Amino acid sequence: MFIYTFMAGIVDTITSAGDAEAEEYDPHKHRKIEKPTSYSETMIHLLKGSVGAGILAMPDAVSRLGVPAGMIGVALIGLIATYCIHLLILAQYEVCRRKRRGYMAYARSMREAILGGPKCLRAVASPISSVVDIVLVAWQLGICAIYVIFVAENVKQISDYYGVVYPLRMHICFQLLPLILINLIRSLKLLTPLSTISNLFTICSLILVFYYLIEDDLELTEEKFIVRKPQELPLFVGITLFALGGGGGGASTGI
Secondary structure (H helix, E strand, O other): OOHHHHHHHHHHHHHOOOOHHHHHHOOHOOOOOOOOOOOOHHHHHHHHOOOHHHHHHHHHHHHHOOOHHHHHHHHHHHHHHHHHHHHHHHHHHHHHHHOOOOOHHHHHHHHHHOOOOHHHHHHHHHHHHHHHHHHHHHHEEEEHHHHHHHHHHHHHHHHHHHOOOHHOHHHHHOOOHHHHHHHOOOHHHHHEEEEEHHHHHHHHHHHOOOHHHHHHHHHHHHEEHHOHHHHHHHHHHHHHHHHHHHHHHHHHHHO
């Protein structure tokens, strides 16, 4: 509870005090959603957006800094990422409350926040809101592109084993039609069954991964405890953020 109180204090500090009528306004009670998701359905989507194939990249990230430094780095990045997401949601909630809106997109929230801030920054409110959209689109496209390649490589391994050999690019093309059909579904409520099935497959795959890990004795050589070169730090941070990602898409539904 301390971290929520602390972050709420920061939001109150960086924004001006609202009037009594605005303080009574609760954006959660004024959101108009045609097909809202329940708490359990939201948790299913949140789990699907946060836990996926990215977890399999964590060993590579830790190996770039060494086991001790890698474990500390993962915990530190996780804490910072969680703190930033919660701070973002609290700030977005505060902007919606003061503007008496049930919901605002990230770009609109940024614009309204800057317009309500120092006068010297108000001139750049519109350009910065556009930057928010650009960064979000680039972030999500990059993550989705990685997952498409990941799926294609795994399907190729299975098809090659059974003698059906196609280039990797062909397997990527084979995914085009299913991806288009799935992305035409805009309602999170309708996507709940797909997310549920996906979570079940993810759990089963992780069980198999850990089974093969503990099947043989684990060897912790002295080399794995050596701190690596600082040049590996940016790649470590990138892989870790990818594995812990989901903030761009998931946090937008968290207000």
